[in-house]
Amino acid sequence: MSEQTFAVDHARVRLRALVWTVFVPVVLYGIGSGAAAPMFALRALDLGASAGVAGIVVALSGLGMVLADLPAGRIIARIGERGAIAVGSGVGLVGVLCAIFAPNAGVLAVGLLLNGIASAVWGLARQSYIVAVVPRAERGRAFSTLAGASRLGSFCGPFVGAGLVYAMGPSGALWLQFATTVLSGAAMLAIRSAEGDDVDSADHTLRSVVVENRRVLGTLGLAALLMGGARASRIALLPLWAAHIGVSAATTSLVFGIAGAMDVLLSYPGGIWLDRYGGRATGIPSMLLFAAGFAALPLTTSALELSSVAVVLGLANGVSNGIIMTVGADVAPPAQRAEFLGAWRLTHDIGMFTGPIAIGLISAATVLGASALALAAAASAGAVAMYRWFPGSTLRRDSPDADHS
Template sequence: MSRFLLRLAPMIYGPTLLFALGQGAIIPLIPTMATQLGADLATSGLVASALVVGQLCGNIPAGWLVAKVGERFAMVIAGVLALAGAIMLPFAGSIAVLTVAIFTNGFCAAVFGLARHSFMASNVPFHFRARALALLGGSYRFGIFLGPFIAALLLSATGSAAAVIWFLIICVAATVLLVWLGPDPEREYGAGERPAEAGGTATAGMSLPDAEGAREGVFRTMVRFRSVLARLGLAASSLSALRAARQVVLPLWGVAIGLDAQTIALVVGISGALDFALFYASGQVMDRFGRLWAVMPSMLMMSFSFLALALTGGLNSATTWFVVLAAVIGVGNGLSSGLLMTLGADLAPRQNPAPFLGSWRTLTSAGAAAAPLIFSGLAAIAPIAVATGAMGAIGLLGTAAFLRWMPRKGSER
């Protein structure tokens, strides 16, 4: 297994880390760049959300593109477009141009992510698929975690956001070169070299369509797999919603209980560090015991933490509870690292996974995009405790859906 994963480093894990480093560095600067162009706080938030909207809009076209040209060329095309979007940033003279550049980055991230996901689904054996995908998720998380620190160092050294933008451009350009000049994944692992899978797949008991018609397009694939997407896809979107909600809820909850910015940043940082530290453990659990043994603790820990947080705002120990529950949420999220990619790979047809994964990732991205909107809408008309509790309720509904529809036989062997 270790040798197989090492061979994936230059074609999968390396480009993932580079791309994530660039994204992680630029994300904290987006609202500042928007305000410098005259945007108010609300408009700055909309500009920042263009990254998520771009990812949401890019998943379906990504499935079509990967199915047409293959994983490597799809990543190169996405990288070149992302490079064009990054080059637009230093010259963005209006909010509209800035928004287009950020949207392009998110759109290309969707193509890039789906191409890697499709390759892993087709080539990584089932018995260590979760660990391979957890490592992929960990590579991305490490880049997103480290990127802001690099941005802070560059800003401290130069005093200009332009240095961070050029760092993004360098990271994206290096990603394109690594993908283009490195080994071709599809040639490196031809059908004859792929390790055989022992036993069935995680789709056992799901009554999935078979591989017949595996070259179907995106929309026909959506119709063909509509039952799976409507059940497990919606359950998966609830996990994405919890993950996205924590990034909004925790900082705002800290503000609501009167903490300063430094304390809030420290608590959120600790939560993120715990999340990152557990990414490989998540893959170990899924491969050794089954996917359900990762998803249930993760969903329950995050859901009950949001519900508990909603009940602690008025207590004298509110700060202590905030620290403890933020840590629990970080652990819960870490235990599900790579889970959504693993489930998508388990359920996708082996011969042509990209169209299915485009639909799967659209649902998970929709959950991530909807959660902050739901939370903000509820917080506007009700106390923040009600909005926070609603996130926990969404998580419990998703937990029930996973418990009802998660495949057992293939994934629990």
């Protein structure tokens, strides 16, 4: 596709046009994932797994994402976004069915691994499509809305699935995930062709893309990794600390709900800020908020104090919604977009996968509070990395280059 045609495509697509083909399907997908996420551990326990084994089984979803990020980029480059969505939906449906009908924890583990793979393909296809059709000056809002839609679905999922779980047990939420995967996949298959839908015959491999872009992946990617670690560790550490100070499970759930609402509400305003002032001005405050929240966590001794820290961490996550996708889109080489974005997502997903593991290792060797302080230090290092390498203000909409990558 020529640059002229690509510019016309950009001029035709605004965020409102993506509501039913991108954002609503993401909410649906998030509802199913959010409903099913807390049920996988219970499903493992039902199959006779110990608490430790159940935790390992659940972690395989994150491993699936890490393993699939690079191949997902190549799949999208070869068959386009719509083809990749079809593949991802099919893999996800197989994974859910494995989880529903698993006769043992081993089959459940396979199902969760497939779920992670499907999430990686789905996520990268959505990102690549938005890069192809949304003007650069609006990417921050597009990606923050995308992230906010996913968070909104995950927030609503447990409430939507509660009746099914009451009637059918943990499998009820998994059937909801099956249904939402079908509906969201079908809706996204209605997207119109984008630049990335053509088969890519360029003479480059995954290895060559990583090697050619190793400086960007090693610098900006380090900041993305540290942000991924902070985000995932927030989810893992808060309930552990809540239990440590004697806060009940019901109260902990309420605390998460308040923080989750703050996360969703800040998504679009965060995107406007990102478009106007750029990745550095968005990422640094976000990482400093993460650092402040983690540093304050060991000082909390009550539900009210814990809620205050949870809100700070929710603010950090909400402000940063979409920043990793936006920065990755801005620095992606046009001729290697899908493969580069796969490698870029890998840096963030490695942080998401290893952050909770680091909490467990540090806590086992010392005390739980030490994990929070280590995370505060890592988040501070992330702020420094963003100051050093993240881009400043994005191109303005009226810039002559505003519609080009």
